[in-house]
Amino acid sequence: MYYEQARNFIYRNARPLDIARWKYLFENGSKEDVLISLTAYQNEDGGFGNALEPDCWNPNSSPVQTWVATKIIKEINLEDKNHPIIQGILKYLSSGKDFDGHTWSNTLATNNDYPHAPWWNFETSQEISYNPTACFIGFILKFADKNSKLFELACSLVKEAYNYFKIHFPMDSMHTVSCFIELYEYIKKSSMNDLLDIEEFNTLLHQQIKHVITYDTSKWAVDYVCKPSLFIGTKTSDFYMNNKEISDYECEFILNTQEPDGTWAITWSWIDYPEQWNISKNWWKSDLIIRNVRYIKEIRG
Structure with missing residues:
Protein backbone atom coordinates (compact mmCIF):
# COMPACT_ATOMS: atom_id res chain seq x y z
CA MET A 1 0.00 0.00 0.00
CA ALA A 20 5.99 16.25 -12.93
CA ARG A 21 9.00 14.68 -11.18
CA TRP A 22 6.79 11.91 -9.78
CA LYS A 23 5.30 11.19 -13.20
CA TYR A 24 8.73 11.14 -14.85
CA LEU A 25 10.31 8.84 -12.28
CA PHE A 26 7.46 6.40 -11.67
CA GLU A 27 4.82 6.72 -14.41
CA ASN A 28 6.79 7.14 -17.65
CA GLY A 29 6.07 10.84 -17.58
CA SER A 30 7.61 13.51 -19.77
CA LYS A 31 11.05 14.97 -19.10
CA GLU A 32 9.84 18.11 -20.85
CA ASP A 33 7.04 18.58 -18.29
CA VAL A 34 9.63 18.60 -15.51
CA LEU A 35 11.71 21.18 -17.38
CA ILE A 36 8.70 23.41 -18.07
CA SER A 37 7.86 23.45 -14.35
CA LEU A 38 11.50 23.97 -13.40
CA THR A 39 11.80 26.98 -15.72
CA ALA A 40 9.25 28.82 -13.59
CA TYR A 41 11.85 29.06 -10.81
CA GLN A 42 14.68 30.36 -13.03
CA ASN A 43 15.50 34.07 -13.08
CA GLU A 44 16.77 36.33 -15.87
CA ASP A 45 20.37 35.93 -14.70
CA GLY A 46 20.11 32.15 -15.19
CA GLY A 47 20.16 31.34 -11.49
CA PHE A 48 17.29 29.91 -9.47
CA GLY A 49 15.27 31.32 -6.57
CA ASN A 50 11.58 31.62 -5.77
CA ALA A 51 11.56 28.91 -3.08
CA LEU A 52 12.73 26.12 -5.35
CA GLU A 53 14.48 25.05 -2.13
CA PRO A 54 11.43 25.12 0.15
CA ASP A 55 13.34 26.35 3.21
CA CYS A 56 14.25 29.63 1.48
CA TRP A 57 11.58 31.89 -0.05
CA ASN A 58 14.10 34.38 -1.46
CA PRO A 59 12.97 35.12 -5.05
CA ASN A 60 16.49 36.19 -6.03
CA SER A 61 18.93 33.75 -7.54
CA SER A 62 21.12 32.02 -5.00
CA PRO A 63 23.76 29.29 -5.22
CA VAL A 64 21.84 26.86 -3.01
CA GLN A 65 18.59 27.19 -4.94
CA THR A 66 20.51 26.90 -8.23
CA TRP A 67 22.15 23.74 -6.90
CA VAL A 68 18.68 22.26 -6.32
CA ALA A 69 17.99 22.81 -10.03
CA THR A 70 21.19 20.92 -10.92
CA LYS A 71 19.99 18.01 -8.76
CA ILE A 72 16.73 17.84 -10.71
CA ILE A 73 18.68 17.99 -13.98
CA LYS A 74 20.60 14.92 -12.78
CA GLU A 75 17.42 13.23 -11.58
CA ILE A 76 15.82 13.36 -15.05
CA ASN A 77 19.09 12.58 -16.88
CA LEU A 78 19.14 15.78 -18.92
CA GLU A 79 22.34 15.58 -20.98
CA ASP A 80 21.73 18.34 -23.54
CA LYS A 81 24.46 20.91 -22.89
CA ASN A 82 22.62 23.44 -25.05
CA HIS A 83 19.35 23.27 -23.14
CA PRO A 84 18.32 26.81 -22.06
CA ILE A 85 18.10 25.82 -18.39
CA ILE A 86 21.67 24.46 -18.40
CA GLN A 87 22.98 27.42 -20.39
CA GLY A 88 21.25 29.76 -17.93
CA ILE A 89 22.93 28.08 -14.96
CA LEU A 90 26.32 28.33 -16.67
CA LYS A 91 25.63 32.01 -17.36
CA TYR A 92 24.85 32.58 -13.67
CA LEU A 93 27.95 30.70 -12.53
CA SER A 94 30.22 32.54 -14.96
CA SER A 95 28.86 35.97 -14.00
CA GLY A 96 30.82 36.12 -10.76
CA LYS A 97 27.62 36.80 -8.81
CA ASP A 98 27.68 35.34 -5.29
CA PHE A 99 31.23 34.07 -5.96
CA ASP A 100 34.38 35.18 -4.11
CA GLY A 101 36.92 33.70 -6.53
CA HIS A 102 37.04 30.37 -4.71
CA THR A 103 33.55 29.40 -3.53
CA TRP A 104 29.95 30.34 -4.20
CA SER A 105 28.11 31.73 -1.17
CA ASN A 106 26.17 29.32 1.00
CA THR A 107 23.77 32.03 2.19
CA LEU A 108 22.88 35.50 0.88
CA ALA A 109 22.08 38.78 2.62
CA THR A 110 18.76 38.96 0.75
CA ASN A 111 17.65 35.70 2.40
CA ASN A 112 16.97 37.76 5.52
CA ASP A 113 14.32 39.78 3.66
CA TYR A 114 12.07 36.78 3.05
CA PRO A 115 10.70 33.81 5.01
CA HIS A 116 13.42 31.21 5.52
CA ALA A 117 14.71 28.50 7.81
CA PRO A 118 17.21 29.64 10.45
CA TRP A 119 20.10 27.84 8.74
CA TRP A 120 19.66 30.05 5.65
CA ASN A 121 19.96 33.21 7.73
CA PHE A 122 22.78 35.44 6.52
CA GLU A 123 25.50 36.41 8.98
CA THR A 124 28.21 38.92 8.09
CA SER A 125 31.00 36.53 9.08
CA GLN A 126 30.69 33.39 6.99
CA GLU A 127 32.86 30.29 7.25
CA ILE A 128 34.23 28.77 4.05
CA SER A 129 31.82 26.14 2.79
CA TYR A 130 31.99 23.82 -0.21
CA ASN A 131 28.22 23.36 -0.02
CA PRO A 132 27.21 23.81 -2.85
CA THR A 133 30.49 24.80 -4.54
CA ALA A 134 31.80 21.24 -4.88
CA CYS A 135 28.65 20.33 -6.83
CA PHE A 136 28.95 23.34 -9.12
CA ILE A 137 32.53 22.42 -9.98
CA GLY A 138 31.33 19.02 -11.17
CA PHE A 139 28.40 20.55 -13.05
CA ILE A 140 30.71 22.96 -14.89
CA LEU A 141 33.16 20.20 -15.78
CA LYS A 142 30.29 18.22 -17.29
CA PHE A 143 28.40 20.93 -19.15
CA ALA A 144 30.64 23.93 -19.85
CA ASP A 145 32.47 24.46 -23.14
CA LYS A 146 35.98 23.11 -22.64
CA ASN A 147 37.39 26.26 -24.25
CA SER A 148 35.54 28.59 -21.89
CA LYS A 149 36.98 30.58 -19.00
CA LEU A 150 34.39 28.96 -16.74
CA PHE A 151 35.69 25.48 -17.57
CA GLU A 152 39.25 26.66 -16.98
CA LEU A 153 38.16 28.08 -13.63
CA ALA A 154 36.55 24.76 -12.64
CA CYS A 155 39.78 22.89 -13.45
CA SER A 156 41.53 25.15 -10.94
CA LEU A 157 38.74 25.07 -8.35
CA VAL A 158 38.56 21.26 -8.30
CA LYS A 159 42.12 21.12 -6.99
CA GLU A 160 41.37 23.73 -4.33
CA ALA A 161 38.25 21.84 -3.29
CA TYR A 162 40.05 18.51 -3.04
CA ASN A 163 42.84 20.05 -0.97
CA TYR A 164 40.21 21.51 1.35
CA PHE A 165 38.56 18.11 1.63
CA LYS A 166 41.82 16.40 2.59
CA ILE A 167 42.82 19.10 5.07
CA HIS A 168 39.43 18.93 6.82
CA PHE A 169 39.05 15.15 6.59
CA PRO A 170 36.99 13.68 8.14
CA MET A 171 34.19 16.24 7.93
CA ASP A 172 31.18 16.36 10.24
CA SER A 173 28.78 18.18 7.90
CA MET A 174 26.73 15.55 6.08
CA HIS A 175 25.60 18.05 3.44
CA THR A 176 29.13 19.12 2.61
CA VAL A 177 30.11 15.45 2.39
CA SER A 178 27.24 14.82 -0.02
CA CYS A 179 28.52 17.68 -2.20
CA PHE A 180 31.96 16.08 -2.38
CA ILE A 181 30.35 12.77 -3.32
CA GLU A 182 28.52 14.58 -6.11
CA LEU A 183 31.82 16.05 -7.26
CA TYR A 184 33.40 12.58 -7.24
CA GLU A 185 30.55 11.18 -9.33
CA TYR A 186 30.72 14.02 -11.85
CA ILE A 187 34.47 13.55 -12.29
CA LYS A 188 34.25 9.78 -12.56
CA LYS A 189 31.56 9.95 -15.23
CA SER A 190 33.35 12.71 -17.15
CA SER A 191 36.54 10.64 -17.54
CA MET A 192 38.55 13.62 -16.29
CA ASN A 193 40.28 11.59 -13.62
CA ASP A 194 43.58 13.38 -14.26
CA LEU A 195 42.27 16.42 -12.35
CA LEU A 196 42.87 14.63 -9.03
CA ASP A 197 43.69 11.21 -7.61
CA ILE A 198 40.29 9.56 -8.12
CA GLU A 199 41.29 6.32 -6.36
CA GLU A 200 42.46 8.21 -3.30
CA PHE A 201 39.25 10.27 -3.39
CA ASN A 202 37.23 7.05 -3.50
CA THR A 203 39.08 5.60 -0.51
CA LEU A 204 38.67 8.75 1.56
CA LEU A 205 34.96 9.02 0.73
CA HIS A 206 34.37 5.45 1.92
CA GLN A 207 35.89 6.40 5.27
CA GLN A 208 34.08 9.73 5.31
CA ILE A 209 30.66 8.12 4.81
CA LYS A 210 31.29 5.71 7.69
CA HIS A 211 32.28 8.68 9.85
CA VAL A 212 29.17 10.76 9.25
Whole structure:
Protein backbone atom coordinates (compact mmCIF):
# COMPACT_ATOMS: atom_id res chain seq x y z
CA MET A 1 0.00 0.00 0.00
CA TYR A 2 2.92 2.39 0.55
CA TYR A 3 3.09 3.37 -3.13
CA GLU A 4 -0.60 4.16 -3.64
CA GLN A 5 -0.77 6.23 -0.46
CA ALA A 6 2.34 8.15 -1.49
CA ARG A 7 0.98 8.70 -5.00
CA ASN A 8 -2.33 10.01 -3.70
CA PHE A 9 -0.61 12.57 -1.48
CA ILE A 10 1.51 13.80 -4.39
CA TYR A 11 -1.50 14.30 -6.66
CA ARG A 12 -3.49 16.02 -3.92
CA ASN A 13 -0.83 18.26 -2.44
CA ALA A 14 2.39 18.60 -4.45
CA ARG A 15 3.67 21.54 -6.49
CA PRO A 16 3.38 21.12 -10.27
CA LEU A 17 7.15 20.56 -10.38
CA ASP A 18 6.98 17.66 -7.96
CA ILE A 19 3.98 16.13 -9.70
CA ALA A 20 5.99 16.25 -12.93
CA ARG A 21 9.00 14.68 -11.18
CA TRP A 22 6.79 11.91 -9.78
CA LYS A 23 5.30 11.19 -13.20
CA TYR A 24 8.73 11.14 -14.85
CA LEU A 25 10.31 8.84 -12.28
CA PHE A 26 7.46 6.40 -11.67
CA GLU A 27 4.82 6.72 -14.41
CA ASN A 28 6.79 7.14 -17.65
CA GLY A 29 6.07 10.84 -17.58
CA SER A 30 7.61 13.51 -19.77
CA LYS A 31 11.05 14.97 -19.10
CA GLU A 32 9.84 18.11 -20.85
CA ASP A 33 7.04 18.58 -18.29
CA VAL A 34 9.63 18.60 -15.51
CA LEU A 35 11.71 21.18 -17.38
CA ILE A 36 8.70 23.41 -18.07
CA SER A 37 7.86 23.45 -14.35
CA LEU A 38 11.50 23.97 -13.40
CA THR A 39 11.80 26.98 -15.72
CA ALA A 40 9.25 28.82 -13.59
CA TYR A 41 11.85 29.06 -10.81
CA GLN A 42 14.68 30.36 -13.03
CA ASN A 43 15.50 34.07 -13.08
CA GLU A 44 16.77 36.33 -15.87
CA ASP A 45 20.37 35.93 -14.70
CA GLY A 46 20.11 32.15 -15.19
CA GLY A 47 20.16 31.34 -11.49
CA PHE A 48 17.29 29.91 -9.47
CA GLY A 49 15.27 31.32 -6.57
CA ASN A 50 11.58 31.62 -5.77
CA ALA A 51 11.56 28.91 -3.08
CA LEU A 52 12.73 26.12 -5.35
CA GLU A 53 14.48 25.05 -2.13
CA PRO A 54 11.43 25.12 0.15
CA ASP A 55 13.34 26.35 3.21
CA CYS A 56 14.25 29.63 1.48
CA TRP A 57 11.58 31.89 -0.05
CA ASN A 58 14.10 34.38 -1.46
CA PRO A 59 12.97 35.12 -5.05
CA ASN A 60 16.49 36.19 -6.03
CA SER A 61 18.93 33.75 -7.54
CA SER A 62 21.12 32.02 -5.00
CA PRO A 63 23.76 29.29 -5.22
CA VAL A 64 21.84 26.86 -3.01
CA GLN A 65 18.59 27.19 -4.94
CA THR A 66 20.51 26.90 -8.23
CA TRP A 67 22.15 23.74 -6.90
CA VAL A 68 18.68 22.26 -6.32
CA ALA A 69 17.99 22.81 -10.03
CA THR A 70 21.19 20.92 -10.92
CA LYS A 71 19.99 18.01 -8.76
CA ILE A 72 16.73 17.84 -10.71
CA ILE A 73 18.68 17.99 -13.98
CA LYS A 74 20.60 14.92 -12.78
CA GLU A 75 17.42 13.23 -11.58
CA ILE A 76 15.82 13.36 -15.05
CA ASN A 77 19.09 12.58 -16.88
CA LEU A 78 19.14 15.78 -18.92
CA GLU A 79 22.34 15.58 -20.98
CA ASP A 80 21.73 18.34 -23.54
CA LYS A 81 24.46 20.91 -22.89
CA ASN A 82 22.62 23.44 -25.05
CA HIS A 83 19.35 23.27 -23.14
CA PRO A 84 18.32 26.81 -22.06
CA ILE A 85 18.10 25.82 -18.39
CA ILE A 86 21.67 24.46 -18.40
CA GLN A 87 22.98 27.42 -20.39
CA GLY A 88 21.25 29.76 -17.93
CA ILE A 89 22.93 28.08 -14.96
CA LEU A 90 26.32 28.33 -16.67
CA LYS A 91 25.63 32.01 -17.36
CA TYR A 92 24.85 32.58 -13.67
CA LEU A 93 27.95 30.70 -12.53
CA SER A 94 30.22 32.54 -14.96
CA SER A 95 28.86 35.97 -14.00
CA GLY A 96 30.82 36.12 -10.76
CA LYS A 97 27.62 36.80 -8.81
CA ASP A 98 27.68 35.34 -5.29
CA PHE A 99 31.23 34.07 -5.96
CA ASP A 100 34.38 35.18 -4.11
CA GLY A 101 36.92 33.70 -6.53
CA HIS A 102 37.04 30.37 -4.71
CA THR A 103 33.55 29.40 -3.53
CA TRP A 104 29.95 30.34 -4.20
CA SER A 105 28.11 31.73 -1.17
CA ASN A 106 26.17 29.32 1.00
CA THR A 107 23.77 32.03 2.19
CA LEU A 108 22.88 35.50 0.88
CA ALA A 109 22.08 38.78 2.62
CA THR A 110 18.76 38.96 0.75
CA ASN A 111 17.65 35.70 2.40
CA ASN A 112 16.97 37.76 5.52
CA ASP A 113 14.32 39.78 3.66
CA TYR A 114 12.07 36.78 3.05
CA PRO A 115 10.70 33.81 5.01
CA HIS A 116 13.42 31.21 5.52
CA ALA A 117 14.71 28.50 7.81
CA PRO A 118 17.21 29.64 10.45
CA TRP A 119 20.10 27.84 8.74
CA TRP A 120 19.66 30.05 5.65
CA ASN A 121 19.96 33.21 7.73
CA PHE A 122 22.78 35.44 6.52
CA GLU A 123 25.50 36.41 8.98
CA THR A 124 28.21 38.92 8.09
CA SER A 125 31.00 36.53 9.08
CA GLN A 126 30.69 33.39 6.99
CA GLU A 127 32.86 30.29 7.25
CA ILE A 128 34.23 28.77 4.05
CA SER A 129 31.82 26.14 2.79
CA TYR A 130 31.99 23.82 -0.21
CA ASN A 131 28.22 23.36 -0.02
CA PRO A 132 27.21 23.81 -2.85
CA THR A 133 30.49 24.80 -4.54
CA ALA A 134 31.80 21.24 -4.88
CA CYS A 135 28.65 20.33 -6.83
CA PHE A 136 28.95 23.34 -9.12
CA ILE A 137 32.53 22.42 -9.98
CA GLY A 138 31.33 19.02 -11.17
CA PHE A 139 28.40 20.55 -13.05
CA ILE A 140 30.71 22.96 -14.89
CA LEU A 141 33.16 20.20 -15.78
CA LYS A 142 30.29 18.22 -17.29
CA PHE A 143 28.40 20.93 -19.15
CA ALA A 144 30.64 23.93 -19.85
CA ASP A 145 32.47 24.46 -23.14
CA LYS A 146 35.98 23.11 -22.64
CA ASN A 147 37.39 26.26 -24.25
CA SER A 148 35.54 28.59 -21.89
CA LYS A 149 36.98 30.58 -19.00
CA LEU A 150 34.39 28.96 -16.74
CA PHE A 151 35.69 25.48 -17.57
CA GLU A 152 39.25 26.66 -16.98
CA LEU A 153 38.16 28.08 -13.63
CA ALA A 154 36.55 24.76 -12.64
CA CYS A 155 39.78 22.89 -13.45
CA SER A 156 41.53 25.15 -10.94
CA LEU A 157 38.74 25.07 -8.35
CA VAL A 158 38.56 21.26 -8.30
CA LYS A 159 42.12 21.12 -6.99
CA GLU A 160 41.37 23.73 -4.33
CA ALA A 161 38.25 21.84 -3.29
CA TYR A 162 40.05 18.51 -3.04
CA ASN A 163 42.84 20.05 -0.97
CA TYR A 164 40.21 21.51 1.35
CA PHE A 165 38.56 18.11 1.63
CA LYS A 166 41.82 16.40 2.59
CA ILE A 167 42.82 19.10 5.07
CA HIS A 168 39.43 18.93 6.82
CA PHE A 169 39.05 15.15 6.59
CA PRO A 170 36.99 13.68 8.14
CA MET A 171 34.19 16.24 7.93
CA ASP A 172 31.18 16.36 10.24
CA SER A 173 28.78 18.18 7.90
CA MET A 174 26.73 15.55 6.08
CA HIS A 175 25.60 18.05 3.44
CA THR A 176 29.13 19.12 2.61
CA VAL A 177 30.11 15.45 2.39
CA SER A 178 27.24 14.82 -0.02
CA CYS A 179 28.52 17.68 -2.20
CA PHE A 180 31.96 16.08 -2.38
CA ILE A 181 30.35 12.77 -3.32
CA GLU A 182 28.52 14.58 -6.11
CA LEU A 183 31.82 16.05 -7.26
CA TYR A 184 33.40 12.58 -7.24
CA GLU A 185 30.55 11.18 -9.33
CA TYR A 186 30.72 14.02 -11.85
CA ILE A 187 34.47 13.55 -12.29
CA LYS A 188 34.25 9.78 -12.56
CA LYS A 189 31.56 9.95 -15.23
CA SER A 190 33.35 12.71 -17.15
CA SER A 191 36.54 10.64 -17.54
CA MET A 192 38.55 13.62 -16.29
CA ASN A 193 40.28 11.59 -13.62
CA ASP A 194 43.58 13.38 -14.26
CA LEU A 195 42.27 16.42 -12.35
CA LEU A 196 42.87 14.63 -9.03
CA ASP A 197 43.69 11.21 -7.61
CA ILE A 198 40.29 9.56 -8.12
CA GLU A 199 41.29 6.32 -6.36
CA GLU A 200 42.46 8.21 -3.30
CA PHE A 201 39.25 10.27 -3.39
CA ASN A 202 37.23 7.05 -3.50
CA THR A 203 39.08 5.60 -0.51
CA LEU A 204 38.67 8.75 1.56
CA LEU A 205 34.96 9.02 0.73
CA HIS A 206 34.37 5.45 1.92
CA GLN A 207 35.89 6.40 5.27
CA GLN A 208 34.08 9.73 5.31
CA ILE A 209 30.66 8.12 4.81
CA LYS A 210 31.29 5.71 7.69
CA HIS A 211 32.28 8.68 9.85
CA VAL A 212 29.17 10.76 9.25
CA ILE A 213 26.29 8.24 9.01
CA THR A 214 24.13 8.09 12.14
CA TYR A 215 24.23 4.43 13.21
CA ASP A 216 21.93 4.96 16.17
CA THR A 217 18.76 4.23 14.20
CA SER A 218 16.52 5.11 17.15
CA LYS A 219 17.18 8.76 16.22
CA TRP A 220 16.16 8.41 12.60
CA ALA A 221 12.42 9.00 13.04
CA VAL A 222 12.69 11.97 15.38
CA ASP A 223 15.93 13.86 14.66
CA TYR A 224 17.53 15.44 11.61
CA VAL A 225 20.30 12.88 11.17
CA CYS A 226 22.46 11.37 8.47
CA LYS A 227 21.07 8.30 6.71
CA PRO A 228 22.82 6.41 3.90
CA SER A 229 20.32 7.56 1.26
CA LEU A 230 21.92 11.01 1.37
CA PHE A 231 24.96 9.50 -0.35
CA ILE A 232 23.79 6.23 -1.91
CA GLY A 233 20.95 6.26 -4.40
CA THR A 234 21.38 3.00 -6.28
CA LYS A 235 22.93 -0.44 -5.94
CA THR A 236 25.44 0.59 -8.60
CA SER A 237 26.84 3.34 -6.36
CA ASP A 238 30.51 2.87 -5.56
CA PHE A 239 29.53 3.17 -1.89
CA TYR A 240 26.61 0.72 -1.72
CA MET A 241 28.37 -2.60 -1.06
CA ASN A 242 30.48 -1.15 1.74
CA ASN A 243 27.29 0.15 3.39
CA LYS A 244 24.88 -2.55 2.24
CA GLU A 245 23.52 -3.53 5.64
CA ILE A 246 22.65 -0.02 6.79
CA SER A 247 21.39 0.94 3.30
CA ASP A 248 19.09 -2.09 3.16
CA TYR A 249 17.92 -1.33 6.69
CA GLU A 250 16.88 2.14 5.56
CA CYS A 251 14.44 0.58 3.09
CA GLU A 252 12.75 -1.28 5.95
CA PHE A 253 12.79 1.85 8.05
CA ILE A 254 11.07 3.83 5.28
CA LEU A 255 8.37 1.20 4.84
CA ASN A 256 7.76 0.98 8.59
CA THR A 257 7.49 4.73 9.24
CA GLN A 258 5.10 5.90 6.54
CA GLU A 259 2.20 7.96 7.89
CA PRO A 260 -1.42 6.99 7.10
CA ASP A 261 -1.66 9.88 4.60
CA GLY A 262 1.27 8.48 2.60
CA THR A 263 3.91 10.91 3.90
CA TRP A 264 6.92 10.62 6.17
CA ALA A 265 7.71 12.80 9.16
CA ILE A 266 9.63 15.99 8.50
CA THR A 267 12.24 16.03 11.27
CA TRP A 268 13.14 19.71 11.12
CA SER A 269 11.23 22.97 11.48
CA TRP A 270 11.55 26.74 11.35
CA ILE A 271 11.48 28.96 14.41
CA ASP A 272 9.99 31.98 12.63
CA TYR A 273 7.41 32.44 9.85
CA PRO A 274 4.97 29.73 11.07
CA GLU A 275 2.46 30.29 8.25
CA GLN A 276 5.08 29.94 5.54
CA TRP A 277 6.65 26.98 7.31
CA ASN A 278 3.36 25.10 7.15
CA ILE A 279 3.37 25.57 3.36
CA SER A 280 7.03 24.63 3.02
CA LYS A 281 6.55 21.60 5.23
CA ASN A 282 3.93 20.34 2.80
CA TRP A 283 6.34 20.90 -0.11
CA TRP A 284 9.03 18.97 1.76
CA LYS A 285 6.64 16.08 2.34
CA SER A 286 6.22 15.70 -1.41
CA ASP A 287 9.96 15.90 -2.00
CA LEU A 288 10.62 13.31 0.71
CA ILE A 289 7.98 11.00 -0.76
CA ILE A 290 9.74 11.14 -4.14
CA ARG A 291 13.13 10.47 -2.58
CA ASN A 292 11.88 7.61 -0.41
CA VAL A 293 9.93 5.86 -3.15
CA ARG A 294 12.84 6.18 -5.54
CA TYR A 295 15.25 4.84 -2.93
CA ILE A 296 13.11 1.79 -2.24
CA LYS A 297 12.72 1.04 -5.95
CA GLU A 298 16.47 1.38 -6.56
CA ILE A 299 17.70 -0.57 -3.52
CA ARG A 300 14.98 -3.20 -3.10
CA GLY A 301 14.03 -3.44 -6.75
